Amino acid sequence: MNSRTTMEHDSLDAIILNGLTKKFRDLTAVDKVTLSVKSGELFGLLGPNGAGKTTIINMLTTLMIPTSGSATITGHDIEKDPEGVRRSIGIIFQDPSLDIGLTGRENLDFHAMMYGIDAAERKKRIGEVLAVVGLTEKADVLVENYSGGMKRRLEIARGLIHHPQVLFLDEPTLGLDAQTRRKIWDHIRDLNKKYAMTIILTTHYMEEADYLCHRIAIIDHGRIIALDTPDGLKKLLQGDVVTLGVNGEAASLVPVLQEKPWIREVNLHNSNLTITVTDGEKRVPELFALAQLSGTGITSVSLRKPSLEDVFIHLTGSSIREQEGTLHSHVHAGMRRRMMR
Amino acid sequence: MIQPAAIYVLWLREMLKFVRAKSRMIGAIAMPVFMLVFLGLGFRRVEFPGLPPEIGYLQYLVPGIVGMTLLFTGAFTGMSVLMDRQFGFLKEVMVTPVSRVSIVLGRIAGGASTSIIQALMMLFLSVFLGFALPSLPMIAASAVIMLLISVIFICIGLILSSFMKDIHGFNTITNFIIFPIFLLSGALFPVQNLPVAIQVFAYLDPLTYGVDALRGVLIGYAAFNIWLDLAVLLLTSAALVFASGYCFRKGEVL
Numbered sequence: 286m287n288s289r290t291t292m293e294h295d296s297l298d299a300i301i302l303n304g305l306t307k308k309f310r311d312l313t314a315v316d317k318v319t320l321s322v323k324s325g326e327l328f329g330l331l332g333p334n335g336a337g338k339t340t341i342i343n344m345l346t347t348l349m350i351p352t353s354g355s356a357t358i359t360g361h362d363i364e365k366d367p368e369g370v371r372r373s374i375g376i377i378f379q380d381p382s383l384d385i386g387l388t389g390r391e392n393l394d395f396h397a398m399m400y401g402i403d404a405a406e407r408k409k410r411i412g413e414v415l416a417v418v419g420l421t422e423k424a425d426v427l428v429e430n431y432s433g434g435m436k437r438r439l440e441i442a443r444g445l446i447h448h449p450q451v452l453f454l455d456e457p458t459l460g461l462d463a464q465t466r467r468k469i470w471d472h473i474r475d476l477n478k479k480y481a482m483t484i485i486l487t488t489h490y491m492e493e494a495d496y497l498c499h500r501i502a503i504i505d506h507g508r509i510i511a512l513d514t515p516d517g518l519k520k521l522l523q524g525d526v527v528t529l530g531v532n533g534e535a536a537s538l539v540p541v542l543q544e545k546p547w548i549r550e551v552n553l554h555n556s557n558l559t560i561t562v563t564d565g566e567k568r569v570p571e572l573f574a575l576a577q578l579s580g581t582g583i584t585s586v587s588l589r590k591p592s593l594e595d596v597f598i599h600l601t602g603s604s605i606r607e608q609e610g611t612l613h614s615h616v617h618a619g620m621r622r623r624m625m626r
Numbered sequence: 627m628i629q630p631a632a633i634y635v636l637w638l639r640e641m642l643k644f645v646r647a648k649s650r651m652i653g654a655i656a657m658p659v660f661m662l663v664f665l666g667l668g669f670r671r672v673e674f675p676g677l678p679p680e681i682g683y684l685q686y687l688v689p690g691i692v693g694m695t696l697l698f699t700g701a702f703t704g705m706s707v708l709m710d711r712q713f714g715f716l717k718e719v720m721v722t723p724v725s726r727v728s729i730v731l732g733r734i735a736g737g738a739s740t741s742i743i744q745a746l747m748m749l750f751l752s753v754f755l756g757f758a759l760p761s762l763p764m765i766a767a768s769a770v771i772m773l774l775i776s777v778i779f780i781c782i783g784l785i786l787s788s789f790m791k792d793i794h795g796f797n798t799i800t801n802f803i804i805f806p807i808f809l810l811s812g813a814l815f816p817v818q819n820l821p822v823a824i825q826v827f828a829y830l831d832p833l834t835y836g837v838d839a840l841r842g843v844l845i846g847y848a849a850f851n852i853w854l855d856l857a858v859l860l861l862t863s864a865a866l867v868f869a870s871g872y873c874f875r876k877g878e879v880l
Contacts (some may be wrong), residue, residue, distance in 0.1 A: 348717060381714050383716075387639065
């Protein structure tokens with residue numbers, strides 16, 4: 286595990302996880318996760334579906350009881366003082382959790398009432414959050430008549446109305462169009478800056494984690510496999526990424542490349558050869574020469590700085606989308622879903 | 627521990643949804659109405675041994691059907707927690723700082739209100755079939771008994787739903803728990819006419835005392851002492867409120 290994950294916990298830490306573990310019968314969904322999130326930090330949990338992100342969130346928001354390990358939120362222990370935890374957090378769930386038989390405004394009002402906010406203040410805040418998510422005009426329509434994006438925005442409004450110290454966002458932009466997603470990203474950034482709100486978000490979108498998060502923990506099969514800033518994670522690759530579109534016998538090129546000391550990593554996906562090299566600009570001509578020698582045709586070439594996606598492939602050996610696509614992970618995720626109900 | 631504001635919110639939510647869902651209301655009282663109409667008219671001339679001759683079967687049946695309405699609406703409201711779990715709303719309530727006890731009490735308050743409204747509607751509908759309504763104070767007294775009955779069955783619904791993870795067990799519960807409670811309660815015929823072996827179960831059924839108490843105030847005839855009925859109802863409902871609070875606090879939500 287990264288040395289940053291075991292740094293000493295000081296009073297500035299809003300969230301501290303210590304060996305947090307959750308087992309469902311013989312499946313370990315979350316496996317001894319230890320990390321801390323600083324106050325005011327925008328922290329990301331990145332991983333494929335079924336990696337254990339939501340289970341971590343469920344434990345931190347007191348909806349599930351950990352099998353072992355512990356965690357505190359703003360100093361409140363999740364098992365010993367769940368009501369203290371609940372008072373300091375807000376959460377926007379991955380699955381819808383609105384009452385569709387009520388209007389948008391009633392959903393917000395009832396939520397605020399449960400936090401003991403008085404009538405005048407409720408009215409003011411409801412007006413504010415509705416404007417933020419652009420639902421002012423639809424506030425008095427029953428939620429069952431809302432579109433998916435509107436429901437999502439209403440949930441976000443509801444998560445904010447009681448001004449939580451720590452906000453959990455579980456896949457906040459899942460299933461939203463690009464425009465709404467960008468708006469919500471900007472809003473999340475705003476909240477973090479304006480109110481110094483600690484935000485922990487889960488996502489399986491690389492761009493989202495990269496764009497928003499100060500630090501990211503990459504999670505796979507319930508374990509943290511890396512934890513750093515987005516830039517720090519990208520530095521793990523120590524080089525640039527060259528992607529070659531190849532045809533013909535690419536397989537014979539791979540061993541040739543692997544011998545070269547300046548090539549750090551070679552991955553062949555279908556007809557795409559992803560090569561991590563130092564000094565990418567200077568090495569491209571050399572790559573062409575090597576390909577010609579081994580009789581491999583090159584159909585395209587691109588050179589770029591590493592992305593989080595590359596880091597993920599580097600760490601897990603497969604891309605996040607491939608992981609989701611395999612039958613195994615589907616069965617796995619399905620199993621998890623069933624057990625978590 | 628008990629937060630009146632939170633209880634009020636949950637009650638208000640239940641009432642709003644009740645007023646809006648007219649079809650739900652009609653659906654909920656359709657069955658008791660059919661029972662009342664067909665049994666009441668079909669068995670009109672039947673004379674049960676052990677009943678005073680001046681009480682016709684319809685008079686006898688109406689409090690039973692009111693009890694049945696309370697049983698079904700109460701148990702289903704209790705189990706509607708499962709629907710909230712399905713639609714995610716339960717999670718939303720459970721992450722707020724509202725105490726578990728208040729959540730349970732809010733649900734009981736909302737469920738009891740809607741159940742009593744439906745039971746009173748049944749009572750007034752039965753007038754059209756020829757039911758003789760008692761005096762207003764007696765109707766008020768019956769509302770208190772209705773409250774106790776509905777609290778008992780809402781709690782039973784809540785407790786059952788804390789053991790079930792989804793709505794698949796719903797029919798099983800209805801067939802093996804709710805119907806026997808109804809049939810054993812003496813809502814349709816005097817419990818004393820059952821074989822002794824079965825009578826034992828009837829005496830364990832809280833609805834038996836509920837229906838008897840309702841008869842006591844609505845038609846002036848009760849098989850047991852009405853104070854005994856009330857004592858049983860009070861004790862059972864108090865115990866079940868505590869039990870459902872406990873079940874709700876202990877369990878995980880997901």
